[in-house]
Amino acid sequence: MTDDIKTGLTAPQTIEAFSSRLADLSQGLPKRLRQCADHVAANLDRIAVSTVADLAAGADVPPSAVMRFCQIMGFAGFSDMQRLFRDAYAPALPDYATRLANLRGGARGGAGRLLAEFVEAGRLSLEGLTTAVDEKALERAVSVLSGAGVVHVMGLRRAYPVASYLAYVFEKMSVPAMLHEGAGRLDHRHAIRPGDAVLAISFAPYSEETLALVADARARNLPVVALTDHKASPLARMADPVLTVQEVDFGAFRSLSATLTMAIALAVAVGTARGTQG
Amino acid sequence: MTDDIKTGLTAPQTIEAFSSRLADLSQGLPKRLRQCADHVAANLDRIAVSTVADLAAGADVPPSAVMRFCQIMGFAGFSDMQRLFRDAYAPALPDYATRLANLRGGARGGAGRLLAEFVEAGRLSLEGLTTAVDEKALERAVSVLSGAGVVHVMGLRRAYPVASYLAYVFEKMSVPAMLHEGAGRLDHRHAIRPGDAVLAISFAPYSEETLALVADARARNLPVVALTDHKASPLARMADPVLTVQEVDFGAFRSLSATLTMAIALAVAVGTARGTQG
C-alpha cells in the first residue's frame, strides 16, 4: 500500500463525515472491503447495536476484514467506530453523575458553572421532548380536559411546582380548575363531581396521596390524564391519556424545564380549545 | 429464594410486556433492585447500547445488582435482556431541527404545534440565560444565602411554582428554608429572625405581598436576594444581590424554563456551599 491519504489519519467525528468518507472510499476498494462498505452503508443504523461478528456475517466476510475496514475509515478499531454511533444516539448521560461529584469535591468553579450545567441539562431535556412526544396522547389529553367540567390538578413534592403552574395558567385562561395540594391533610376529593376530570402529575417515587386521588377518580369512572416520567409508572397504569416527559438529570437533581414546557403547552391548548368552542 | 412466582418463568417478549412487568414488580422491591428498576424505566431507550457496568453506574448500584434485576425480570441474564432491546432498536431520530419543524408543521393549530413553540421559547430563554447571567451577583447570592440562618422564600402567582420548587430543593439539601405563601392570609413575617435571609421571586406585575415582605425585611436590615425580570423592577430596588432572568414569551404566555433553571442552580450551589463548609 502506498502512503495514500486514504488511510485517513483523522477519524470522522460525525455521522455525516462518516458517510461522506464512506462514499469517497467505496470506489477504489478491494473486494472484501467493498463488501464491508456496502453492508455498513446499508445498515448504518444497526452499527450501534452490532458486534464485529454480526457485521462480518452480514457482509459475508471474515471478522478481520471488518477490522481492516474500520481502520481504513480512520478509526483505531471497531469499538472506536461504534462509539461514534452510540454517542450520536445517546447524548451524554453518563458523565453527569461524575460532573456533579466533581463540583462537590472541587467546590471551585462555583455557581456559574453549576448554572451552565443545568442550562445544558434543560436544553437536552427540551430536545428530548420533541423526539419523545406522543402526539396522539397529547391531543387526547387536550380533548378530555377541554370537555371536562372542572379540571382537578394534583401533584406533590417535585411535581407540585408543575401542578401549581398549571393551576395558574388555567385560571388565567378561565378554565375551571382546582389545585389539590393536600395542605393540612384536608382531602378535597369530594369536590370531584361527575363530568370533571383529573390531571395528575407524579414522578418516581410516586406520592401515595396522588395515587390515591387517581384511584378514587378511576373508581368513579372519571377520566384521568397523567403527566409522569415513564409509561410503566404506577400512575400511568391508572390513567388514560398518559403524557411522559423525560428530564435529563444532573446528579441527584432534575430540572423541570421539559415538564413545565409540556404543562404550559397542554394548558394553553386546553384553554384555547375551550375558548373557541364555548 | 422460595419458588416465588415473582421470578417470572417467562421472559417478556416485547417492550410493552417488559414495561408492564416492570410496573408490576417495582412496588415490592428491595432498595437496590428498586434503584435498578427506576433507572431502567427512565432509560429504556439506552439499554440497547449500554453495558452492565453503564447501567450499574447510572443506577448507582454494583453490577451484581443489575444482574439480579435482569433475573427477576425473567431473563437468563443481562445479555438476554439486552437482546430484546437490540432487536427492537429504532435508529437514531433525525436531528432536533427537523423534528421541531415537523412538530411545528404538523396538525395546524394543534397541541403539538403549541408544544413546539414553547420548546423553542424555552430553548431561547436558556440560551439567553447563559449569556446574560451576572456571575458576580450569582456568587454574592450564594454567599448571602449560604451564610443565612433560615432562608425565607417568597413568590406568588407566576413566581409561586419557582418558590415552591426552591423550597423543595432546599429541603432535599437540608438547607433550613421556609416557604411563605400567604395562604389563608396568614402572615409569617414574624418568623423571620435576625441572621436569616429572604429570597424573593417576583415578575411584573409584582405582587404586593411579596414587596411588603421584602420591605419589612429590609427595614430590619436583613439581606434580600431577588430573582426578578429586570434590574429596574420595584423588587430589584429593595434587594441587594439581584438576579435577573428574561423569559422569551410566546404569545401571552411565558414558560419558566430559564427562571427555574436559575433557581435550581442557585439552590444547589447554596446547598453544596453549606455542605462543604459546615
Add this chain to the structure above:
DNA sequence: TAGCAGATGGAATAAATATTCCAAATCCAA
C-alpha cells in the same frame, strides 16, 4: 438481643468480543 432470611458488594471466573498477526492466496506488471 439472638437468630434468621434476605439483601448486598465485591472478588473470582467464565464467556463473548475485539484485535493482531502471519502464512497462504491472489493479482498484476514485465
Add this chain to the structure above:
DNA sequence: TTGGATTTGGAATATTTATTCCATCTGCTA
C-alpha cells in the same frame, strides 16, 4: 511465467464484559 505487492482468512491473543458465588451486612421476628 515470475517476482513483488496487495489482499485474504483464520488462528492466536488481548481485552472487555457478563456472570456466579460467597462472605458480610441489614433488618426483622421472636
